[in-house]
Amino acid sequence: MQFIVYCLDHSQMAERRRAHFEEHKARLQASTLRALIAGPLIELDGTVSGSFFHYESDDIETVRRFVLDDPFNTAGIWKTVDIWRFENRADSH
Template sequence: MHIIVYCLDHPETAERRRTHFAAHKARLQASPLRALIAGPLTEPDGTTSGSFFLYESEDIETVRHFVLDDPFNTAGIWKTVDIRHFENRVNSH
């Protein structure tokens, strides 16, 4: 099953994001979860305003625990974290 994670940053957290980026990236690379898509949400001017992930997992609670323990969340960068099941209907039969 697919699970999306949509996170929006608190305002004025760009420096904190840079500080915690290495730990965030290392955690993602060591993850037992399969990320199909992962990256920053950006504004038209190129500034980062959040994060987006698409995971493949049979258990949404595993994803929830992994995301909530992410350095970007524990450092107070993410203002909101929305985790939901996702059904891909493109090219489905």
């Protein structure tokens, strides 16, 4: 199954994001959870305002636990964390 994770930051989190980025990145790289897409959400002015992930996993609880234990979440950077099951229909006609 595939899951989309959409996280929005509290305001003024640039410095805190930088402080926790290496830990966040290392955790993503070491995970057995397969990230198909992962990266920041960026405003038109270049401000990072959140994170977006597209994961493949057997169940949503695995994704939920992984995301809620992310350093960006435990450091209070993310204001909201939304997780949805996703079905890719780009190739279906």
